[in-house]
Amino acid sequence: MKKKNSYKQVCLFMVLFGLMLSNMANAQSSDSKNLNAWSTVSIEYKPNKKWSFELAEQLRLKENLSLVDxxxxxxxxxxxxxxxxxxxAGARFIRQNDTEGNIQGYENHFRFQFDASYKHKINDFKLDYRLRYQNKNDLSVSSDEGDYANQHLRFKTGIEYNIKNWKLDPQFSAEIFNHFEKGEDGGFDKYRLTFGTDYDMKKYGKISLYYRFEKELNVDLPETTNIIGLSYKYTIKNK
Incomplete structure (x- = not known):
């Protein structure tokens, strides 16, 4: 009976993802190109209860999934x-596809970040908060050529509700971005809302799916972006 319920939950998980993808694609108007997709595969190593290390590969598509972002x-x-x-802390080496302007093509970027996170429980709710400093730079352009690090302070808060005898607990998070860069005006420039869930396959890893909404702030014509995401993580624990 337990195996049957697990099978049903996996099927429902995949159906929900398919419906999300279909509805998001149908919601796009003929002149809109703001549907993105993010897919991630990662492996995590936990040598003890204090430390964890994670290596991830991610692919992002843009313009209604027609181009690599x-x-x-x-x-x-x-x-x-x-x-x-x-x-x-984390570091990221990025191959970014520039499809605007006179010079287009893939560019090399490097990003690093530092995080401070806090989490706690209130009854059946799990709450977490994260403050992140992020620094991203185009490796092909130097500061002497007018390129300076794109920096952000990001604050994220999330909540998860634990449903008894149910493995697809709903999760919601909200995040705001504060931008600062030499030679540019700083301030809040974007917010992000995410709704999702995950399915823990125990020794086989964890699958997560989510829908994410992003919108620019403090610009004349703010751009909105709809994102669908699917990720897989395999964790190795030192026994």
Whole structure:
């Protein structure tokens, strides 16, 4: 009976993802090109209860899934100070597809970030908060040529509701981005809303899917972006 219920949950998980993809594609008007897709595969290693290390590969598509936006390799680490508070850092090498302007093509970018996270539980709710400093730079252009690091402070808060005897617990998060860069006006420039769920296959890893909405701030014609995401993570724990 338990195996039958697990099979039904996996099927429902895939059906939900298919419906999300179909509805998002149908929602796009003929002159709109703001549907993106993000897919991620990662492996995580936990040598003990304090430390974790993760290597991820991600592919992002844009313009109604017709073009590659970017793909990257990312290495992250996290240290748990206690059961609620953790510190993290990460680095990302990015191949970004520039499809605007006179010079187009793939560019090399490098990004690093530092995180401080806090999580706790209230009854059946899990809440988490993350403050991130992010620094991204175009490796093909130097500061002498007018290129400076694109920096952000990001604050994210999330909530997950634990449904008894149900493995697809709903998750929601909201994040706001504060931009600052030499030679440009700073301030809040984007917010992000995400709704999703995941399915833990125990020793076979975890699958996650989500829908994400992004919108620019403090510009005359703010761009909105709809994102569908699917990720797989396999975790190795030191026994």
């Amino acid at each position: 970017e793909y990257f390799t990312e290495l992250q680490t996290e240290y748990s100070v206690n059961k609620n508070f953790s510190l993290g």
